Amino acid sequence: MSIALxxxxxxxxxxxxxxxxxxxxxxxxxxxxxxxxxARGSGIGxxxxxxxxxxxxxxxLLGRMIRGYPAPGPGRTLRRxxxxxxxxxxxxxxxxxxxxxxxxxxxPVNETLPKGVILExxxx
Amino acid sequence: xxxxxxxxxxxxxxxxxxxxxxAAIALFxxxxxxxxxxxxxxxxxxxxxxxxIRAFGASAFLLLNVILAIGPLARxxxxxxxxxxxxxxxxxxxxxxxxxxxxLSLFWYQGFADLNPVVALFASNANYTSIxxxxxxxxxxxxxxxxxxxxxxxxDYWQAALGATFWKRLHMGIYIAYGLLVMHIMLGIVQGEKxxxxxxxxIGAFCVLAVLHGxxxxxxxxxxxxxxxxxxGWINIGTPGKIRENQAKIIKTKTGDRIAVFxxxxxxxxxxxxxxHQNGPLGEGRxxxxxxxxxxxxxxxxxxxxxxxxxxNEKIATYRVQIDGGMVYVHPDALPPGTATPPAxxxxxxx
Numbered sequence: 001m002s003i004a005l006x007x008x009x010x011x012x013x014x015x016x017x018x019x020x021x022x023x024x025x026x027x028x029x030x031x032x033x034x035x036x037x038x039a040r041g042s043g044i045g046x047x048x049x050x051x052x053x054x055x056x057x058x059x060x061l062l063g064r065m066i067r068g069y070p071a072p073g074p075g076r077t078l079r080r081x082x083x084x085x086x087x088x089x090x091x092x093x094x095x096x097x098x099x100x101x102x103x104x105x106x107x108p109v110n111e112t113l114p115k116g117v118i119l120e121x122x123x124x
Numbered sequence: 125x126x127x128x129x130x131x132x133x134x135x136x137x138x139x140x141x142x143x144x145x146x147a148a149i150a151l152f153x154x155x156x157x158x159x160x161x162x163x164x165x166x167x168x169x170x171x172x173x174x175x176x177i178r179a180f181g182a183s184a185f186l187l188l189n190v191i192l193a194i195g196p197l198a199r200x201x202x203x204x205x206x207x208x209x210x211x212x213x214x215x216x217x218x219x220x221x222x223x224x225x226x227x228l229s230l231f232w233y234q235g236f237a238d239l240n241p242v243v244a245l246f247a248s249n250a251n252y253t254s255i256x257x258x259x260x261x262x263x264x265x266x267x268x269x270x271x272x273x274x275x276x277x278x279x280d281y282w283q284a285a286l287g288a289t290f291w292k293r294l295h296m297g298i299y300i301a302y303g304l305l306v307m308h309i310m311l312g313i314v315q316g317e318k319x320x321x322x323x324x325x326x327i328g329a330f331c332v333l334a335v336l337h338g339x340x341x342x343x344x345x346x347x348x349x350x351x352x353x354x355x356x357g358w359i360n361i362g363t364p365g366k367i368r369e370n371q372a373k374i375i376k377t378k379t380g381d382r383i384a385v386f387x388x389x390x391x392x393x394x395x396x397x398x399x400x401h402q403n404g405p406l407g408e409g410r411x412x413x414x415x416x417x418x419x420x421x422x423x424x425x426x427x428x429x430x431x432x433x434x435x436x437n438e439k440i441a442t443y444r445v446q447i448d449g450g451m452v453y454v455h456p457d458a459l460p461p462g463t464a465t466p467p468a469x470x471x472x473x474x475x
Contacts, residue, residue, distance in 0.1 A: 001247050001250050002247065003239065003247045005246075005247075006243045006245075006246035006247035007240075007243050010242040010243045010246060035285045036129075036284040038128070038129060038284065039129050039281060041128070042128060042129045042130070043130070045130070045131035046281070048131070049131040049132070049279055050279055050281050053277045053281075053282055056272065056273055056277075057273070057276075057277060057282075057286075060286065064285075081293070081296065082296065083341055085296055086299070086334075086337050086341075089299050089302070089303050090334045090338075093303050093306050093307075093330060094330075094334075096306065096307050096310060097306065097326070097327060097330065099255075100255060100307070100310040100311055101310070101323060103255040104255075104314065104315055105315065
């Protein structure tokens with residue numbers, strides 16, 4: 001990955017978190033109790049506890065706010081999806097393990113020093 | 125349950141649970157550091173910070189394995205059910221351990237660059253086609269982000285806000301995080317270390333998890349009673365004696381819904397098998413203090429109307445039940461959540 005692309009990616013990540021932080025403060029102040037009425041009157045400890053969730057999940061919460069806080073659908077067990085995850089995961093991980101073991105260097109070398117790749121690139 | 129939300133609903137059990145987990149993690153990290161230092165030849169160049177990076181990474185990975193093992197273990201044997209009650213604290217701890225691992229790695233391997241360490245992390249290695257030099261850090265970062273999303277959305281509030289089904293789907297991301305972490309280790313330290321302990325632990329842990337989950341699925345399917353509709357659409361589930369006192373028999377309707385049929389105090393009632401909290405299997409719980417108690421987190425419902433006792437207001441669907449000719453019949457059409465329906469009286473028990 002080029003430094004320009006890496007910088008853009010890191011900036012996008014930072015931008016997402018800054019927007020999330022702003023929305024999160026709004027959400028814990030005004031939105032949390034509108035979305036779940038049982039949260040009305042909850043203390044500052046609870047609001048701070050849900051702040052990181054609001055920061056990371058802000059697009060989902062914003063979408064729900066725009067749609068007027070629709071009530072979530074009824075819960076149901078997701079056992080079948082759970083099984084599908086495992087049916088997919090087990091062979092994929094097993095193949096990955098086998099593949100990486102087969103291609104493992106015969107005489108691996110410890111990486112005990114900082115890589116310094118960036119230092120070389122930025123110096124050139 | 126949703127009376128009032130608190131930051132953390134502590135109780136003595138949770139305190140003990142968390143203290144035991146924290147003590148085990150601290151012991152593991154200390155043992156890892158001491159054993160690694162002791163097993164290295166004199167003059168080795170592995171620094172303490174590098175050993176700590178490995179110790180925190182290893183503890184996070186092993187804790188994730190424990191977390192993923194608790195579900196199938198509890199399904200296979202009720203003795204493990206108490207471990208479910210506070211599993212989310214383990215998940216948050218797993219994320220924090222992984223965060224320390226990631227933070228120390230970023231500081232040690234990228235912190236000396238002229239660039240922003242995060243930019244340096246993305247740009248330092250682009251060998252995505254190489255096995256030996258694969259930028260395994262990117263897999264670890266993705267897994268860390270996933271674990272972070274799960275940790276910050278683990279409060280009960282988020283389930284109520286996002287809906288149980290969405291929340292559950294989101295939290296199935298733990299399986300993706302697990303796969304990413306396995307590959308992070310296999311493409312990382314396993315490629316660069318002679319020690320066989322790393323691949324041996326990863327493969328062993330993965331095999332144990334795969335067997336446990338496979339066994340729990342098979343046992344679950346064997347336990348599932350595919351209900352056959354009898355006269356007038358009512359489902360015959362056998363005699364009341366086939367249901368243990370204060371426990372349930374779970375039946376599966378043709379539409380795939382699971383119904384928990386509870387026997388208690390000479391009566392039989394039927395409710396949805398799905399807890400309103402985290403979709404836990406109510407039929408695997410017991411009746412405690414007159415209420416159906418979810419085996420996962422202890423949420424309670426009255427068997428007659430599927431409502432949580434005051435001051436809580438959760439509701440689950442109920443089903444009509446009757447006893448005819450000594451056999452228990454359940455109607456497969458769910459009544460709206462919280463609908464009161466009279467329990468069937470077991471006459472034989474009163475005789």
